[in-house]
Amino acid sequence: MANIKSQKKRIITNEKARMRNRAVKAELKTATRHVKDAVAAGDGKAAYAFACEACRLMDKAVTKGVIHKNQAANRKSGIMRLANTVVTPADIEAYEKMTPKPQKTGSKKAEAKAARKAAMAQASEEKAKRREKQLKEEKKAAERKAKEAEEAAKAEAEAAAAEAAEAEEAPAEEAAAE
Numbered sequence: 001m002a003n004i005k006s007q008k009k010r011i012i013t014n015e016k017a018r019m020r021n022r023a024v025k026a027e028l029k030t031a032t033r034h035v036k037d038a039v040a041a042g043d044g045k046a047a048y049a050f051a052c053e054a055c056r057l058m059d060k061a062v063t064k065g066v067i068h069k070n071q072a073a074n075r076k077s078g079i080m081r082l083a084n085t086v087v088t089p090a091d092i093e094a095y096e097k098m099t100p101k102p103q104k105t106g107s108k109k110a111e112a113k114a115a116r117k118a119a120m121a122q123a124s125e126e127k128a129k130r131r132e133k134q135l136k137e138e139k140k141a142a143e144r145k146a147k148e149a150e151e152a153a154k155a156e157a158e159a160a161a162a163e164a165a166e167a168e169e170a171p172a173e174e175a176a177a178e
Contacts, residue, residue, distance in 0.1 A: 024064060025067075031050065032079060035082060038086075043086070045094055048095050051079050
């Protein structure tokens with residue numbers, strides 16, 4: 001047994017990967033056997049369905065890193081070549097793609113996730129409403145400030161005009177007084 005902590009961990013992860021790879025490879029062998037059995041029975045429709053399923057499993061195994069993509073391509077080619085010995089165009093037309101399995105419902109984890117998602121959506125909506133309200137208030141405040149500035153400018157202009165008028169009247173009064 002290893003003494004180094006990282007090596008101990010590596011041993012455990014390797015074992016997990018080995019067990020997963022074994023399961024996936026067994027699944028691939030079973031799928032291939034189903035195709036061979038259907039071909040031996042002369043059932044073209046079943047052979048095509050099993051071949052498509054086997055190809056799907058091969059692609060899945062490639063994405064998990066269980067087998068190499070070229071090996072998967074070779075295996076798929078062989079399976080389809082074998083299936084095509086009994087498959088007719090009518091069988092291909094009659095084939096319906098498998099519908100994905102419905103996801104489990106009722107689990108506590110899924111319910112909690114849905115509740116969190118709903119709460120987040122509600123919080124997001126409330127935040128959007130608050131933001132909209134704040135923008136309206138800011139707009140009103142800006143308009144109010146603009147009006148006040150405009151009024152202040154008018155008052156200043158009137159005061160300046162009044163001062164100018166007084167300044168004009170003052171020399172006239174002085175001239176009249178003399």
